[in-house]
Amino acid sequence: MINFMDALMFYGFLQKALITSIMVGIICGVIGCFIILRGMALMGDAISHAVLPGVALSYMLGINFFFGAVFFGVLTSLGIGFISQNSRIKNDVSIGIMFTAAFATGIIMITLMKSSTDLYHILFGNVLAVRPSEMWSTLIIGVFVLVCVYAFYKELLVSSFDSTMAAAYGLPTRVIHYFLMTLLTLVTVASLQTVGIVLVVAMLITPAATAYLLTNRLWVMIFLSAGIGVLASIFGLYFSYTYNLASGAAIVLAATVLFVLAFVFSPKQGLVFRAIKNVRKRELLSR
Amino acid sequence: MKTAIAVNGLYVSYYGSEALKNVSFTVEEGNLVGIIGPNGAGKSTLLKALLNLIQKEKGEIAILGKTIKEMRTKVAYVPQRSSIDWDFPITVIDTVLLGTYPKLGIFKRPKKIDKAFAHECLEKVGMTELRNRQIGELSGGQQQRVFLARALAQKPEVYLLDEPFVGVDVTSEETIISILKQLRDIGKTVVVVHHDLSKATAYFNELILLNKELIDFGEVEKVIRPEVLDKAYNNQFSSLTNLEVKA
Numbered sequence: 001m002i003n004f005m006d007a008l009m010f011y012g013f014l015q016k017a018l019i020t021s022i023m024v025g026i027i028c029g030v031i032g033c034f035i036i037l038r039g040m041a042l043m044g045d046a047i048s049h050a051v052l053p054g055v056a057l058s059y060m061l062g063i064n065f066f067f068g069a070v071f072f073g074v075l076t077s078l079g080i081g082f083i084s085q086n087s088r089i090k091n092d093v094s095i096g097i098m099f100t101a102a103f104a105t106g107i108i109m110i111t112l113m114k115s116s117t118d119l120y121h122i123l124f125g126n127v128l129a130v131r132p133s134e135m136w137s138t139l140i141i142g143v144f145v146l147v148c149v150y151a152f153y154k155e156l157l158v159s160s161f162d163s164t165m166a167a168a169y170g171l172p173t174r175v176i177h178y179f180l181m182t183l184l185t186l187v188t189v190a191s192l193q194t195v196g197i198v199l200v201v202a203m204l205i206t207p208a209a210t211a212y213l214l215t216n217r218l219w220v221m222i223f224l225s226a227g228i229g230v231l232a233s234i235f236g237l238y239f240s241y242t243y244n245l246a247s248g249a250a251i252v253l254a255a256t257v258l259f260v261l262a263f264v265f266s267p268k269q270g271l272v273f274r275a276i277k278n279v280r281k282r283e284l285l286s287r
Numbered sequence: 288m289k290t291a292i293a294v295n296g297l298y299v300s301y302y303g304s305e306a307l308k309n310v311s312f313t314v315e316e317g318n319l320v321g322i323i324g325p326n327g328a329g330k331s332t333l334l335k336a337l338l339n340l341i342q343k344e345k346g347e348i349a350i351l352g353k354t355i356k357e358m359r360t361k362v363a364y365v366p367q368r369s370s371i372d373w374d375f376p377i378t379v380i381d382t383v384l385l386g387t388y389p390k391l392g393i394f395k396r397p398k399k400i401d402k403a404f405a406h407e408c409l410e411k412v413g414m415t416e417l418r419n420r421q422i423g424e425l426s427g428g429q430q431q432r433v434f435l436a437r438a439l440a441q442k443p444e445v446y447l448l449d450e451p452f453v454g455v456d457v458t459s460e461e462t463i464i465s466i467l468k469q470l471r472d473i474g475k476t477v478v479v480v481h482h483d484l485s486k487a488t489a490y491f492n493e494l495i496l497l498n499k500e501l502i503d504f505g506e507v508e509k510v511i512r513p514e515v516l517d518k519a520y521n522n523q524f525s526s527l528t529n530l531e532v533k534a
Contacts, residue, residue: 151394168359169360212376
């Protein structure tokens with residue numbers, strides 16, 4: 001750990017990596033709460049994969065891949081909605097069809113570009129190679145996402161909890177859905193360098209699910225989830241740097257360890273306390 | 288007395304199959320109205336059409352003389368219990384506080400006065416002690432009371448409740464119906480989707496009897512006659528009497 005701290009003081013690339021992954025931990029944790037509460041974990045996975053053709057197209061055109069990614073992310077979520085609303089195809093099936101199609105398109109586009117190293121980095125991320133411009137775009141996206149969630153917290157809360165009531169008093173629930181999908185796409189883009197497309201979904205749902213086991217209040221859940229995301233990022237980066245592991249995988253596994261801890265030891269939902277409660281109850285009854 | 292709800296020639300269908308056919312009725316302010324009818328009669332559909340949550344094919348709906356879009360904040364809806372995610376990380380008091388959101392508008396947060404009002408509404412349904420519980424930890428009746436409190440917090444003129452007595456204990460049912468009667472007595476309009484015919488006379492003063500079409504509408508005593516009910520329930524009751532005769 002001391003080596004890591006020394007290296008952190010010394011190497012600019014490590015500082016950039018740390019700042020970027022902390023920001024990713026925060027925004028994934030925050031957006032992830034809404035994703036899991038709306039039962040859209042699969043949607044999160046889908047959208048994160050679906051940005052691949054957008055990233056490839058942006059490379060080809062030489063523009064910031066932010067634009068291409070948002071375009072394809074939103075297009076895919078519209079496509080998913082269109083298919084499930086206009087046929088007997090269920091939502092999860094529609095998600096499966098659309099995101100694999102987008103992902104496959106992306107892979108073919110990147111193969112045509114003949115640069116497989118880029119593909120590897122996009123798919124799995126490499127936070128230790130993050131460039132200053134990428135760090136800044138992650139920070140800007142992060143601030144934008146956080147401001148949006150803060151500004152529309154009330155609307156996000158009521159539409160996630162009871163979308164019927166939200167619609168009944170005139171909130172545009174469909175607009176809110178696609179707005180959230182857009183934020184999700186932005187978060188995915190911001191996370192490309194850190195955890196990569198394939199594992200973004202873990203950063204979205206694992207810290208949020210961990211927080212979900214620990215509290216009964218949404219705003220507490222959001223802060224906890226962001227905090228857990230940050231912890232996972234720091235631990236992951238540490239292991240990635242020290243043992244030369246893939247950064248995305250290390251961060252995701254760190255998040256998984258935190259989830260398992262909460263799953264076992266959470267005061268209200270954890271296995272241990274539930275078992276204790278059950279035993280006590282049985283003792284009471286057998287007396 | 289003003290007209291609270293006026294429905295004229297309402298048609299609603301789901302994917303081509305008709306859910307409501309040519310339904311017309313008017314409810315004056317200060318009435319407690321039950322919507323009754325067999326399963327699949329379109330009772331919930333009627334509530335959702337009133338709220339403009341589903342598209343109508345034809346017909347007019349007026350709430351307090353205007354369209355629902357202009358009157359949204361004057362109407363509160365209490366959903367069926369089965370449509371709520373009871374594991375959602377939200378406490379009882381925060382659920383009631385949601386009722387103050389419609390009048391706050393976008394970007395604004397509930398202030399002290401709104402929170403105090405939410406507490407007041409929670410007290411009315413007798414749930415103050417459980418205010419910091421997560422909503423999933425409550426019994427069915429307590430959950431229903433919380434959602435009634437949320438509707439109260441919306442300060443509406445019209446209350447629409449979908450099956451509020453399903454899976455609800457007797458005490459909660461009594462609390463809820465007495466609050467609904469108080470609301471009626473101060474001039475609010477309350478419409479309740481209900482399936483239990485036996486309590487209809489005790490609970491409501493007007494009934495809407497529905498089976499895709501409007502079978503009958505009016506004073507409870509006028510509607511709740513066997514020959515009228517038979518039309519809605521497709522002679523289910525007469526077949527029951529036949530069975531009795533045979534046995």
